[in-house]
Amino acid sequence: MDPLLRHLGNRHLSMAALKFRLLDAAESLPAPLRRGLDKTVWPFAWSHMCAMARGTRFRIMGDGTWEIGRSGFLVRSKTFAGLVGKISRPVSIVASGPSARDHPWENLRDGRRFVIAVNGAPSLLSESGIRPDLLVVTDSEFISRGCHHLARAAGVPLVITCRAASRLASLAPEDLRQRDYGIIERVNAWYGVPAVPLTELADLNARSGSPFHLPAADQHQFKVGWSDSPDRGIFAGGTVVFAALQIAVGLGAADIEIIGMDLGGSGRAYAEEAGAPPSFLAAQYAGTIRPSFEIMNRALRG
Numbered sequence: 001m002d003p004l005l006r007h008l009g010n011r012h013l014s015m016a017a018l019k020f021r022l023l024d025a026a027e028s029l030p031a032p033l034r035r036g037l038d039k040t041v042w043p044f045a046w047s048h049m050c051a052m053a054r055g056t057r058f059r060i061m062g063d064g065t066w067e068i069g070r071s072g073f074l075v076r077s078k079t080f081a082g083l084v085g086k087i088s089r090p091v092s093i094v095a096s097g098p099s100a101r102d103h104p105w106e107n108l109r110d111g112r113r114f115v116i117a118v119n120g121a122p123s124l125l126s127e128s129g130i131r132p133d134l135l136v137v138t139d140s141e142f143i144s145r146g147c148h149h150l151a152r153a154a155g156v157p158l159v160i161t162c163r164a165a166s167r168l169a170s171l172a173p174e175d176l177r178q179r180d181y182g183i184i185e186r187v188n189a190w191y192g193v194p195a196v197p198l199t200e201l202a203d204l205n206a207r208s209g210s211p212f213h214l215p216a217a218d219q220h221q222f223k224v225g226w227s228d229s230p231d232r233g234i235f236a237g238g239t240v241v242f243a244a245l246q247i248a249v250g251l252g253a254a255d256i257e258i259i260g261m262d263l264g265g266s267g268r269a270y271a272e273e274a275g276a277p278p279s280f281l282a283a284q285y286a287g288t289i290r291p292s293f294e295i296m297n298r299a300l301r302g
Contacts, residue, residue, distance in 0.1 A: 004208035004232065011192035016049065017057060024054055045196075048163075048189035051140055056166035058191055064231070066162070066183045068169050068176065075169075075176045080231040080250070083157050083182040084134055089114040090255040093244045094121040094132070097262025105130060116248060118240040120146050121260070122153035132156055136244040138184075138236065143167040147175060155179050159247055162191050184247070187212060187233035188222040195222075213299040215291060224291045226299040238288035239263075239281060245296065263289060 001009070019041050026037055042049045059067040066077040092108055093116045094100065100121075105128040108115055117125055117132035119142050125132055135150060135158045137143065143164050150158070150172075158181040160168065165183060169176055188195045196204075198214065201222075205212045211229035225235040230250040234243050241261045248256055263281045281289065 002208035004204045004211070007204055008190060008193065008232065011060060011190070012194075013058075013060070013192050016192045019049075020052070020054075020057065027054060045194035048186070048195065049191070051163045051166075053140075053166040053170040056169045058162060058166075060191070066165075068165055070169055070173065073169065073173050075173075075181075077183050078157075078180050080159075080182045080184065083159065083180055084251065086252040087114050087248060088252065091116060091248050091253040091257070093118065093241055093248065093256065093258045093261075094125060095239075095241050095258065095260040095262075096120045096124055097260040099262050100124055100260030103259050114253070116244050117153060117156075118244050120149040122156070123149045124260075126152040134159065134247075136240060136247060137161070137164050137168075138186075138234075138240045138243045140164040140167040142240075143171060147172045150175055157181065159184055161185060184230055184243070185233050186222065187225060187227060187235055190233065198222075213295050215295065223288050224295065226292070226296045228299065235292060236288075237292035238284035242289070242292055242296075249300070 023034075023037065023041060026034060029037070038050050055070055057069045059069070061067065061076075064079045068075050068077070090113045092113045095118050107113070108128075108130050114134070115125070115130065115132040116134045116136055118136045119139070122132060122135065132153055133156070135153060135156050137150070137158065137160045140161070140163045144167060147168060155178060158179055160181055160183065162183050162185055165176070165181070185191060188201055198217070201212075202214055205214065211227060211232055212235075213226040213228070215224045223236040223238060227234050227246050228250070230246045234246045236243065239261065241258060245256065245258075263285050
């Protein structure tokens with residue numbers, strides 16, 4: 001076993017379960033006290049664990065699948081490779097920026113392209129009579145306000161981060177019951193594993209065949225980079241499209257187009273409900289999105 005897999009195998013699951021039980025017991029405390037307790041229970045190296053929805057628990061099985069459980073509710077994931085198999089068709093990744101409204105959707109209706117819909121794009125595709133082949137969601141805040149978009153593609157396999165999956169299990173458990181899903185994790189924000197400094201991660205990566213392409217400096221909280229092995233972890237890259245790209249390439253795709261990835265923060269192609277969160281893509285472009293795509297360019301050159 002290479003050093004990176006050994007590192008990922010050393011998950012503190014019993015300790016995490018104990019800490020979550022403590023936080024559950026303190027749920028009735030005033031919000032400021034709960035936030036202070038969160039920081040005490042999950043110090044800096046563990047801060048990525050704070051975003052897990054209360055009451056949701058994960059078990060990681062020996063075959064690489066996950067179990068998500070809540071009171072009276074348990075579902076099991078598929079492995080990353082077993083979710084949809086190898087992708088041999090050309091791929092269209094569909095985001096929900098306003099420019100998607102101008103796309104010639106008839107080109108996606110004949111089934112010749114493998115369609116990956118991210119976040120709210122299932123609603124946009126549904127309007128055009130298109131059923132995607134795969135959904136990708138990485139943001140737990142999207143689940144809080146937008147899980148109804150996933151219902152527009154009922155039964156379509158879903159790739160989702162463990163943070164977002166915990167929120168989905170809390171708010172719409174029936175969605176996980178009625179579709180196959182696979183769990184992905186952000187690099188250095190692995191469930192039950194403390195974050196390590198960039199130098200230590202770079203050493204683990206180098207001794208494990210360099211599945212990750214890392215930035216020169218740790219300036220972006222491990223959001224910037226490229227993963228050749230999304231089953232071991234992905235980089236957020238400032239946009240869910242970047243996660244979808246790593247997933248598509250990891251599953252064998254070689255011909256990919258992106259639809260509706262508008263980086264100017266100018267809203268979304270579908271009608272938004274009152275109070276929908278604003279887009280931060282414009283603010284993240286220079287520091288996170290562009291550097292991630294530059295690393296992707298170098299990783300995939302040739």
